[in-house]
Amino acid sequence: MKVKINRNAAKVLKQMLKDQAEEGKMFRVIITHMHGDHAHYDLVIDSPTEHDEVVKTDKDIDIIVDKREKFLDGVWIQYFYVPKEEFVITNPSKEGHGHHHHH
Template sequence: MNCKINRLAAKALKEMLEKNEAAKDKMIRVYVTHMHGDHAHYDLKFDTPTEHDEVVKTDKGIDIILDSRDEFLDGVWIQYFQVPKEEFVITNPSKHHHHHH
């Protein structure tokens, strides 16, 4: 499975993992919150890998958990923007799906 992440998203996620008590001994999981038609919505949460997960090492030094059974997670791109507002944007260019978080 593949996952891309931009520099700002990696920085923001590392800070979340370091500063949030709920993140102790956990990693970041990207998951599909719901689907309607051919459109998927994604979100992030702190979690630990399970038997069906793949831990994807990004080129920005942060590992992301993806459920290997969900084809809509393969190829996700996690971005973080500060303008016009601070937010994560998770897209899957290969599936043309996205969600703002």
């Protein structure tokens, strides 16, 4: 499984974990709902289970994904400060129509 994350998202997620004081917890990318050829994603704080893969990113933060869900392979977690502060989670490798989820 692959997960990409931009520098801003890694910084914000690390701070959120620190603020929550959640020892041993990580962020999980979940699918909130599907629309045929694309999915909507969200982030939650969680612990890995037997069906998960902990993906090490190049930004020194680990992300949990359910390895049974093909739409999670290749997700891209981004955080933008403008035009407003928000997470944008997409999967360019699975979604041909440019759909994405703002968190």
